[in-house]
Amino acid sequence: MVWNTLLLALRAIRRNLMRSFLTILGIVIGVAAVITMVTLGNGATKSVSDQISSMGSNLLMVIPGQRFGPGGSGASNFKRADLEAIREQISAAEHVAPMVTKSVTAVNQANNWSTVIYGTSNDYFPAGNWELAAGRDFSETEERAGKAVCVIGETVREKLFGGQNPVGSDIRIKQFACEVIGLLKSKGQSAMGQDQDDCVVMPLRTVQRRLSGSQDINRMMVSVRDDAAIDAAKAQLILLLRERRNIGDNEEDDFRVMDTRQIAETLTSTTKILTMLLGAVAAVSLLVGGIGIMNIMLVSVTERTREIGIRLAIGAMEREVLLQFLIEAVVLSSLGGLVGIVLATAASIFLAGLMGIPYLFSPGINLLSFVFSAAIGVLFGYFPALRAASLNPIDALRHE
Amino acid sequence: MSGTPLIRLSGITKTYGRGPAAFKALEGIDLAIEAGEFVAIMGPSGSGKSTAMNILGCLDTPTGGSYEFQGVQVERLSRNQRAMLRRYYLGFVFQGFNLLSRTTALENVELPLIYRREPSAARHEAARVALQQVGLQGWEHHTQTELSGGQQQRVAIARAIVTRPAVLLADEPTGNLDTRTSQEIMDLITAFNREHGITVLMVTHEPDIADYAERVIRFVDGRVESDRRKGEDA
Numbered sequence: 001m002v003w004n005t006l007l008l009a010l011r012a013i014r015r016n017l018m019r020s021f022l023t024i025l026g027i028v029i030g031v032a033a034v035i036t037m038v039t040l041g042n043g044a045t046k047s048v049s050d051q052i053s054s055m056g057s058n059l060l061m062v063i064p065g066q067r068f069g070p071g072g073s074g075a076s077n078f079k080r081a082d083l084e085a086i087r088e089q090i091s092a093a094e095h096v097a098p099m100v101t102k103s104v105t106a107v108n109q110a111n112n113w114s115t116v117i118y119g120t121s122n123d124y125f126p127a128g129n130w131e132l133a134a135g136r137d138f139s140e141t142e143e144r145a146g147k148a149v150c151v152i153g154e155t156v157r158e159k160l161f162g163g164q165n166p167v168g169s170d171i172r173i174k175q176f177a178c179e180v181i182g183l184l185k186s187k188g189q190s191a192m193g194q195d196q197d198d199c200v201v202m203p204l205r206t207v208q209r210r211l212s213g214s215q216d217i218n219r220m221m222v223s224v225r226d227d228a229a230i231d232a233a234k235a236q237l238i239l240l241l242r243e244r245r246n247i248g249d250n251e252e253d254d255f256r257v258m259d260t261r262q263i264a265e266t267l268t269s270t271t272k273i274l275t276m277l278l279g280a281v282a283a284v285s286l287l288v289g290g291i292g293i294m295n296i297m298l299v300s301v302t303e304r305t306r307e308i309g310i311r312l313a314i315g316a317m318e319r320e321v322l323l324q325f326l327i328e329a330v331v332l333s334s335l336g337g338l339v340g341i342v343l344a345t346a347a348s349i350f351l352a353g354l355m356g357i358p359y360l361f362s363p364g365i366n367l368l369s370f371v372f373s374a375a376i377g378v379l380f381g382y383f384p385a386l387r388a389a390s391l392n393p394i395d396a397l398r399h400e
Numbered sequence: 401m402s403g404t405p406l407i408r409l410s411g412i413t414k415t416y417g418r419g420p421a422a423f424k425a426l427e428g429i430d431l432a433i434e435a436g437e438f439v440a441i442m443g444p445s446g447s448g449k450s451t452a453m454n455i456l457g458c459l460d461t462p463t464g465g466s467y468e469f470q471g472v473q474v475e476r477l478s479r480n481q482r483a484m485l486r487r488y489y490l491g492f493v494f495q496g497f498n499l500l501s502r503t504t505a506l507e508n509v510e511l512p513l514i515y516r517r518e519p520s521a522a523r524h525e526a527a528r529v530a531l532q533q534v535g536l537q538g539w540e541h542h543t544q545t546e547l548s549g550g551q552q553q554r555v556a557i558a559r560a561i562v563t564r565p566a567v568l569l570a571d572e573p574t575g576n577l578d579t580r581t582s583q584e585i586m587d588l589i590t591a592f593n594r595e596h597g598i599t600v601l602m603v604t605h606e607p608d609i610a611d612y613a614e615r616v617i618r619f620v621d622g623r624v625e626s627d628r629r630k631g632e633d634a
Contacts, residue, residue: 004517011503011507307501315483316487392460393459
């Protein structure tokens with residue numbers, strides 16, 4: 001019986017190609033839109049969290065003042081002694097790197113490039129998750145004596161040296177020449193859209209002596225051991241700095257300690273909201289597609305009622321007619337759903353490539369939108385038939 | 401006449417609506433039809449002839465009375481059993497043809513065979529032969545809109561007789577056709593009655609169409625007014 005009815009259903013679909021096509025189209029567009037939007041949104045979220053984890057995991061950033069960004073609150077910078085104290089007293093701290101930043105123009109022969117100099121120590125490389133692509137890091141003598149050596153980022157190499165190997169060459173910064181001893185492995189854009197490879201790293205003392213002219217440290221990066229609790233380490237660090245900066249019990253901190261997880265949560269929550277928003281817009285199109293299906297199915301009900309009358313007169317049983325209509329609706333809806341999924345996968349892979357975000361297949365949203373569209377198709381293909389098939393054959397035949 | 405007739409109606413009534421607005425379309429019909437007969441049912445509009453036809457064809461159910469088909473009480477059958485009766489014993493030809501739209505002649509004729517679960521090769525062959533019998537060889541793959549009215553009615557006849565039914569029920573089969581085409585259609589129906597022994601019940605209001613039948617039953621106001629066989633005196 002099922003085989004026979006399948007034949008009847010397929011014939012009915014072929015007979016009404018235009019109507020079948022329109023039914024499918026509504027589902028295809030709805031399903032494809034929802035899946036594409038959610039997939040791209042998930043990809044964007046993933047790419048943001050990937051970039052944040054490339055900053056280094058378990059990282060604490062210590063900045064003076066309560067506000068993030070320039071202007072400051074007049075809070076004093078850190079000193080080298082603060083750094084030593086953290087190293088000695090916070091057992092959970094693995095690497096403690098000072099940071100002094102300075103915007104400069106670097107020159108190599110005819111090429112010059114505006115970049116940022118980080119004055120720091122060898123701790124900066126493991127703490128910031130940096131690896132060297134070529135050359136070496138600073139020697140103890142170079143750090144202690146403040147020698148004019150630097151490790152440059154990929155962007156700086158490209159702008160100043162073109163395709164050449166920079167290690168061993170000199171670049172000129174302001175009045176002094178500086179030997180390039182290493183090249184950082186490229187990390188690409190940061191979560192905030194900065195080019196992380198656009199930097200020159202020097203020993204702290206070199207920058208303090210030759211560029212900033214003070215003993216101040218603008219920022220500190222503290223990486224926490226994998227086995228230690230980051231929250232506890234953070235609390236300890238805050239306590240230590242309050243003590244060292246003589247902050248009374250009732251006064252607020254004049255510095256801030258942020259962990260990368262906090263930054264990650266802030267940023268990914270934004271993209272998650274965007275994903276939900278896009279998904280909601282796409283869900284509307286799925287709904288509109290669903291209404292289109294209802295419309296087509298209901299409009300054709302008069303013609304179909306007469307068809308049901310003919311079939312009953314010829315000797316079809318009620319349940320055979322219903323099964324045929326059910327199969328018809330299921331075949332059309334699932335075909336539409338499958339085409340939608342294929343289309344969405346192609347569009348997502350293409351768009352993800354275009355936007356530079358990873359493509360993440362999400363079974364949940366594929367299943368959900370497929371089931372939803374199929375349910376609409378089946379409901380509105382089947383229920384008008386249910387009514388028609390229960391009529392007396394002659395009433396169905398005479399239906400106007 | 402002896403034994404059980406093919407069809408026996410006793411006291412069949414049909415009422416539409418309820419209460420004071422109720423309309424009695426049939427007011428007690430008694431009728432017996434033998435296998436192999438060619439019966440024309442005549443009468444003015446509103447006389448109940450189509451209603452009687454739909455009840456005979458199990459397309460509609462009577463309000464009262466008893467309908468025996470080959471000795472079986474039809475009003476005791478379930479909906480599905482009545483569908484089986486239509487499937488295996490009855491064939492229909494309607495005034496408005498009632499072919500499936502956008503479907504080829506061949507597929508229309510195959511339809512009752514699909515419900516009879518005939519294998520596809522036998523189905524194709526039977527449908528082809530039936531179309532040949534109604535003079536439509538070469539038109540197998542044309543759809544409704546590509547066929548004339550007469551051709552559509554031939555497809556409908558082919559669909560009705562492809563299963564070799566016991567009874568062919570025709571409701572105004574020539575109502576939408578011109579005189580010459582009507583004659584061709586009636587010749588076909590007569591041939592199936594004579595050569596294949598198919599009992600024919602036909603509703604018509606045209607006397608020259610009724611002339612093809614051997615027996616004419618005349619309805620007036622939901623009752624049988626007269627019932628004559630050819631050769632009997634008026």
